[in-house]
Amino acid sequence: MSSEAVHLLDLYWRCSLSPKMYMKLSELERDLSEEPTSWAEIRLSINAPMVIANATELEKMAAIKFERFDDKGHLDVIFSNGIMQMPCLKIDLRQKTLLVNLIAFENSILPSMRIFSSYMKLMDALIDSKKDVKLLKKCGVIDNTLGNNEMVAAFFNDIGKFCFVDSNTNHFPGLYKDVQEYYDSS
Template sequence: MAKVDIPLEVLVKQRLEDDTWWIEYVGPFTIFRVPANIREANKSLYEPRIVSIGPYYYHLRKDRLRAMEDQKWRLLRSFLCRHSELRVETCIKAVRSLEKNARQSYSEYITLEQDEFIQMLLLDGCFILELFFKWLNEDPDVLFKEGWGPTTIISDLLLFENQIPFVVIESLYDIVMTGEAENNRDTFLSLLARFLMDVEPSHTSPMTWPEKIHHLLDLYHQFLIVPGLYQEETKHDPKTLPLWKQRLIHWITPRPDQRGTKRPPRQIPCATELQEAGVKFRKKQSPKNPFDVKFGRGGILEIPPLQIDSNKKALLTNLVALERHKTWGDQTVTSYVALMDSLINTKEDVALLQRAGVIHNMLSSHQEAAVFFNRLGDGTSFDSMNHYFSKLFRYVQLYYDSNWNRS
């Protein structure tokens, strides 16, 4: 049978009139693909190793990630047994009502059929919640006993491309907790964030959460970004600060007639160069958060300790990817990356920071750690006037430039 050539005008018109595609692909997008040029440079930091969540790596579920798909069905059954009146039909109905909004969360058009897409959301959402419940109740499970879990599983749950909309997880949680007195959203979110951080549950007062959480990585990010000591200190009345710091503030603060000529440096000298200028590095004791960096009197730069391993590499990389696309939040992690990239140029810098207790390098070599930090900020940009460490950069650079300190 002869092939019928369809005019281009007709093909284009058909695509424009295809409402099944067009209506779903309108956003606002909250789950993106990492740009190909960035992902291809180090795919292993963006792709799941054990469990696929969401549609972007759905194709791996029938191949190298198949084992975890069987575990998802087991955990779905366990999830449904948590409430005597809980029915799978109720869960499916709830997820089905979220299908349209869920599809619109992804920056790529999702080709999965309706029932396949809903089943994916159901399995993934219940898998996450059941793991959380088992962790919370200290309920032994085979996934917690295996050598690669739960640390590697949690690492996969925090990949930027490996997400489902958080509204699905919240909806399923509300169903299983119907009638329970402890069904408090802020408490649930705070405990879930601690689960993702792989730390013990805390019974302290939970933080107040915003109304909108986009996915698990966003939840982790919002829990992580808590104002640190350095930011709080800058809010004090300058007259109450030590005289040496008042003078620093005078020199680093642009006057109205300078028209921005005293912009903070985009980077500062590396650790070995700073040490030669008299800067001393110390591990920050009891930091409020990982970004609680402080530069104090005597040229002492205190930094919270950071363990670098394969999971932490993936976490930092994906948090940077989130902030690159996250127009609804700050750029704290990106600023932290800029700080560490400045401090670390070579393996000697890594060795210096490790001796100071600032870094605990679990990678194969100091050179590998140096290369990681040098590449981590590729493709990112930040405002040098307003980023998290802009004042600290000014303090450090002024100290470094002082002939007195050098001598």
């Protein structure tokens, strides 16, 4: 991956990548010839989005637990033995603006490099209502300073519509598969 940031959002985006994701993106960037070159090709290459149940259902039906882990500023999600570990995401007016701008920035780069879009799409899948926000807040995964869980749920449901990721471009495809297998085995 080229080392120079071309924009302030690019710099923030790069600093938010875990070392593992940074290495993965460096490998993808080396072989740009396999990426679609036109919007028509991109549209044709998009597969159906990956789907999982919301957080409340995952906890109730499959006893999946959510935990906060020390993220050191990096986005990553780990699922193992019925526990989904995620970084804490603070939701306030400033963070909402930053996340919307990061999603817009990612829509201008290669689909295979959309880390925030993948994470926000996952959060959109996990959050359908204020009950899901309440659960994730209780587990330390969300720090809601907006005061209203309904507003946070609406934010994730709205922003998820602008996160153009699918099974080819999602950075957590193994997570969706593992969660679904765990859910089905319960």
